[in-house]
Amino acid sequence: MTSNGISRRAALATGLLMPFAARAALPDRPMRLVLGFPPGSGPDVVGRILAEGLRDSLPAGVVVDNKPGAAGAIAAQEVARAAPADGTALLFGEVGQLAMAPSTYARLPYDPAKDFAPVSQVAAADFALVVPITVAANSLADYVTWAKAQNQVFMGTFGAGTPGHFGAAILANEAGFPAEAVHFRSTGDAMTAILNGNVQGMFGTVALVAPHVRAGKLKALAVTGPARSPLLPEVPTTTELGRPALAFDAWFGLVAPAATPASTLASLDEAVGRALAAPALRTKMEEAGFRAAPRNREAFSAHMRAETARWAEVVRKTGFRAIE
Incomplete structure (x- = not known):
């Protein structure tokens, strides 16, 4: 047939x-x-x-x-x-x-x-918090400590009013460090900015950032989903790390x-x-x-x-x- x-x-x-x-x-x-x-x-x-x-x-x-x-x-x-x-x-x-x-x-x-x-x-x-490899942080706790020591931390987003934008705001408010959102018109521009170190953090969708993490071009510190992602199984969830307010998708x-x-x-x-x-x-x-x-x-x-x-x-x- x-x-x-x-x-x-x-x-x-x-x-x-x-x-x-x-x-x-x-x-x-x-x-x-x-x-x-x-x-x-x-x-x-x-x-x-x-x-x-x-x-x-x-x-x-x-x-x-x-x-x-x-x-x-x-x-x-x-x-x-x-x-x-x-x-x-x-x-x-x-x-x-x-x-x-x-x-x-x-x-x-x-x-x-x-x-x-x-x-x-x-x-x-789901999203992953990623940082450039030049940022001296290998965990979410490290990142918070590093960010608090900065005069300003620039957080990239895929656009104003998006989940990644508000995720960055939740993290900065909860952890208590100075952050400014930098909004990009396209995901490509946002990825270029964080790969070049022009922004110091970003919540990007796991599917988008995972290839760069696996290639050693970015560091993933946490994922926001209810469970670890099969694309980044070694990266803990925000809930595992004691920050359930950052559990979003x-x-x-x-x-x-x-x-x-x-x-x-x-x-x-x-x-x-x-x-x-x-x-x-x-x-x-x-x-x-x-x-x-x-x-x-x-x-x-x-x-x-x-x-x-x-x-x-x-x-x-x-x-x-x-x-x-």
Whole structure:
């Protein structure tokens, strides 16, 4: 049998195993997965992996629709106002759009808490605190001691208002050393700066910094995830090191317009759960630098509320406000 024949049989089997009520609640038109970031970006990569995994579960298929701009606000606003709210337009959102933006923007064209109904959390990307090899620190404790002895420590970020930016603020505030954030427009510029020693620390995604650490070009002092990363297994977590306030990640998940029927939300949640249970999909995510981090509707809703409150407090302490 051809590979196409196998795929068709797998799709048929999936459909037959799915409860009739779940199949009936799914949209009968292609689902549009709206992404607020350009092709090739981190959210786009993991979103497309999910879309591929969903194609056998959703009867009409999945189309990825990139709507970049305004830190994801353009895509979020479009989905918040999508009509009809029948599950055919979903936002593949991330922590910045769904938990940080309400505190970092004085005027936001959508309200994550009111305009969206959570469907499922999908994945997360952990960060590593990295420093140039010229910095005299081989552990997080060493780094804090070194930083306190400096007049100023420049911390690189991948942009103002991002998890890495606020992670640096948490570390400096908690450890009590003088730090100034240096925001770069691209990850490439940020990596060049820390590799050249122009900044003295940075929280970068593990997948991005790990090759430089393994090559001996950077030192990784801690990772922010719930467990050690398989990409940097020798590097302890911030929680292991007694700094649980620095346990954070960039998470990604699906949300629908608030008026979407509960039965459709439940069916979509089930479809995502089945996709994320596939070992092949999880492997693809890991190879791309993400970890599968499934949360069902209820758990994802609670996590969004908790994260919104957490980052609001961090933003308040920094006094940060995005330029609109």
